[in-house]
Amino acid sequence: MGYTIYDKLWNEHLIRSYDDGDSLIYIDRHFLHEVTSPQAFEGLKKKSLKPWRINANIATPDHNVPTIRDNKFSIENIEDNISKLQVVELDKNCNDFGIKQFNINSNNQGIVHVIGPELGLTLPGMSIVCGDSHTSTHGAFGCLAMGIGTSEVEHVLATQSLKVKKLKNMRINFEGSIQKGVSSKDIVLYLIRTIGTAGGTGYAVEFAGSYIRNISMEARMTICNMSIEAGAKVGLVSVDDKTIDYVKKHSNLEANLINDAIIKWETLKTDKEAIFDKEIDIDVSKINPQVTWGTSPEMVIDFNEKIPSSAILSAEKRKSLDLAKNYMGLSDNQELSDLDFDKVFIGSCTNSRIEDLREAAEVLKGQKVSEKIQEAIVVPGSGMVKEQAEKEGIHKIFIEAGFQWRAPGCSMCLGMNPDQLNPYERCASTSNRNFEGRQGNLGRTHLMSPKMAALTAINGRIVKEI
Amino acid sequence: MKDYIEGIVAPIDRDNIDTDQIIPTEYLKSIKKFGYEDYLFDGWRYTDQGRLGMKKAEREINYEFILNNSPYSESKVLLTRDNFGCGSSREHAVWALRDFGIEVVIASSFGDIFFNNCFKNGVLPLTLNKTEIEELFSVSMDNPITISVNIKDKVILFKDKLSINFDLDDNLAERIIYGLDEIDITLKDSELIKKFEEKRKENNPWIFE
Numbered sequence: 001m002g003y004t005i006y007d008k009l010w011n012e013h014l015i016r017s018y019d020d021g022d023s024l025i026y027i028d029r030h031f032l033h034e035v036t037s038p039q040a041f042e043g044l045k046k047k048s049l050k051p052w053r054i055n056a057n058i059a060t061p062d063h064n065v066p067t068i069r070d071n072k073f074s075i076e077n078i079e080d081n082i083s084k085l086q087v088v089e090l091d092k093n094c095n096d097f098g099i100k101q102f103n104i105n106s107n108n109q110g111i112v113h114v115i116g117p118e119l120g121l122t123l124p125g126m127s128i129v130c131g132d133s134h135t136s137t138h139g140a141f142g143c144l145a146m147g148i149g150t151s152e153v154e155h156v157l158a159t160q161s162l163k164v165k166k167l168k169n170m171r172i173n174f175e176g177s178i179q180k181g182v183s184s185k186d187i188v189l190y191l192i193r194t195i196g197t198a199g200g201t202g203y204a205v206e207f208a209g210s211y212i213r214n215i216s217m218e219a220r221m222t223i224c225n226m227s228i229e230a231g232a233k234v235g236l237v238s239v240d241d242k243t244i245d246y247v248k249k250h251s252n253l254e255a256n257l258i259n260d261a262i263i264k265w266e267t268l269k270t271d272k273e274a275i276f277d278k279e280i281d282i283d284v285s286k287i288n289p290q291v292t293w294g295t296s297p298e299m300v301i302d303f304n305e306k307i308p309s310s311a312i313l314s315a316e317k318r319k320s321l322d323l324a325k326n327y328m329g330l331s332d333n334q335e336l337s338d339l340d341f342d343k344v345f346i347g348s349c350t351n352s353r354i355e356d357l358r359e360a361a362e363v364l365k366g367q368k369v370s371e372k373i374q375e376a377i378v379v380p381g382s383g384m385v386k387e388q389a390e391k392e393g394i395h396k397i398f399i400e401a402g403f404q405w406r407a408p409g410c411s412m413c414l415g416m417n418p419d420q421l422n423p424y425e426r427c428a429s430t431s432n433r434n435f436e437g438r439q440g441n442l443g444r445t446h447l448m449s450p451k452m453a454a455l456t457a458i459n460g461r462i463v464k465e466i
Numbered sequence: 467m468k469d470y471i472e473g474i475v476a477p478i479d480r481d482n483i484d485t486d487q488i489i490p491t492e493y494l495k496s497i498k499k500f501g502y503e504d505y506l507f508d509g510w511r512y513t514d515q516g517r518l519g520m521k522k523a524e525r526e527i528n529y530e531f532i533l534n535n536s537p538y539s540e541s542k543v544l545l546t547r548d549n550f551g552c553g554s555s556r557e558h559a560v561w562a563l564r565d566f567g568i569e570v571v572i573a574s575s576f577g578d579i580f581f582n583n584c585f586k587n588g589v590l591p592l593t594l595n596k597t598e599i600e601e602l603f604s605v606s607m608d609n610p611i612t613i614s615v616n617i618k619d620k621v622i623l624f625k626d627k628l629s630i631n632f633d634l635d636d637n638l639a640e641r642i643i644y645g646l647d648e649i650d651i652t653l654k655d656s657e658l659i660k661k662f663e664e665k666r667k668e669n670n671p672w673i674f675e
């Protein structure tokens with residue numbers, strides 16, 4: 001009998017099981033941001049409790065921070081008083097409890113799921129939680145990583161543990177090599193299109209196959225990031241040389257410690273004999289660039305397809321399609337390429353890493369953003385990504401093309417800061433959620449890869465050929 | 467102790483209602499744990515754009531939305547379809563339901579994180595199969611009905627017309643019934659956690675750097 005990587009991680013962190021099927025697992029790393037933590041800190045204070053292990057916690061403000069700012073920007077400069085209060089609270093709570101924070105002025109501030117890995121704070125084999133559903137991103141490193149709610153944030157702060165039920169095992173085997181112009185974002189959108197937004201509910205999903213082995217850590221992160229959009233709160237990739245190389249490069253650990261760790265990390269892969277509750281095979285060689293047309297991440301079509309017709313569907317299905325079309329301002333059988341776009345957003349914890357920016361910049365080199373586009377912004381995921389891009393001169397390509405080069409944060413992924421869509425504006429976005437109102441009240445979001453977003457910026461619409 | 471809930475059913479005939487719909491991002495800016503009642507389903511409940519701090523009385527009400535109409539404005543039970551509460555982990559979604567007065571959400575499936583969040587806040591998410599969901603829709607769609615949910619016996623009753631048994635883990639049922647504080651319970655295992663931690667540190671020192 002063999003174990004899946006999820007089984008191994010589970011066993012490694014299991015403190016105890018309860019009679020009723022619940023288990024208590026140990027938490028190695030806890031990331032915090034300003035939106036889902038204030039009520040947890042308040043709860044802690046009310047009970048006169050202290051964080052169990054201070055060093056396990058790392059905080060950064062990301063959701064509310066304005067992306068138009070420079071080094072001299074301070075919290076006081078946040079115009080929206082309510083946003084400011086959240087960032088101030090995080091600052092205060094971190095100071096009160098002695099939690100390490102990369103604050104708004106830190107060079108390492110950024111989207112929490114981007115900075116974790118690049119600062120070497122995400123290590124293979126860790127259990128990682130954060131009050132944020134895209135914590136699944138860290139699963140790319142062979143971590144047991146999942147999003148939790150605010151009550152659980154408080155629980156983890158107070159007890160360094162989490163009460164959970166073991167998930168079932170699913171494996172997605174991505175085989176083959178991709179076509180030109182296709183990226184990991186397309187692959188994960190295609191997956192969600194195939195299994196639906198509830199397809200992975202109740203499962204820890206391992207991504208495997210030759211395609212996964214061949215891609216970079218950044219690309220693996222993009223896929224694990226969006227496993228939650230497929231319903232799976234845990235997405236995983238078995239550890240291999242790429243994982244270890246990345247961690248070696250980004251970690252500050254001493255050499256001996258790393259060498260000891262590597263021996264352990266190398267065991268973090270699914271055994272050959274392991275049995276999954278569910279397995280799905282996907283041939284990636286047939287996948288085209290994918291774009292969402294509706295208001296759920298499963299409403300995905302090929303970039304050169306028509307909006308699906310509702311006529312052929314059951315009444316129940318038709319209803320949700322019609323609601324989505326209505327919201328998105330679409331009619332039956334329109335082509336995606338018929339739609340005029342107003343804004344372009346390149347960023348979010350899905351696609352704001354250096355590789356994503358390189359991919360977009362390659363398309364934008366020597367090109368100009370279409371006059372139809374009112375605003376095109378690129379928001380690097382972290383201070384480090386921004387710095388690297390500036391070193392490579394990528395920022396210049398964006399700026400010359402007509403993009404605004406911004407400071408790190410979640411930005412228009414959810415519009416808690418001033419970066420938002422106005423009602424009915426249509427946006428080409430590299431983020432992960434196209435829910436109603438996600439990027440601004442009545443805004444219309446189409447999710448796609450950085451490359452497709454860049455092409456949409458140049459053309460003002462989705463191209464029919466790439 | 468809360469082992470019995472009786473309330474009017476508000477049917478919302480939609481799949482995949484995500485937590486961004488249950489409470490939009492704007493209201494996540496609050497640092498409080500209560501006071502979200504006026505923001506529940508904000509995008510559907512109102513025709514204007516709200517801001518944190520605005521009260522229902524200041525808003526433009528969408529009277530086509532079920533929860534804005536009597537008697538549904540008093541509903542304690544929400545009936546919906548697949549994958550309710552998918553998306554963002556925001557516990558604010560449960561706080562908004564709770565503050566509005568919703569005590570039970572019935573669906574054919576739930577987002578995992580939302581499901582967990584419910585039990586921390588005394589909101590009961592009940593999973594029924596699609597046939598049962600359909601039955602409930604058919605009796606509640608046209609006229610308001612009051613059902614009772616007996617958590618101890620795990621049964622939903624609508625007069626003598628409908629009786630549906632549901633599955634619910636005993637420990638989860640107890641959390642709703644007694645409103646237990648989980649941190650207190652876990653801290654009873656402090657010694658166990660400490661021991662585990664020490665061993666983990668010995669075997670994986672790099673994690674504790």
Ligand code: SF4
Pocket residue numbers: 062063111112113132134348349350409410413414431432
């Ligand atoms: S970038 Fe978007 S999805 Fe990612 S953590 Fe920020 S708000 Fe959430």
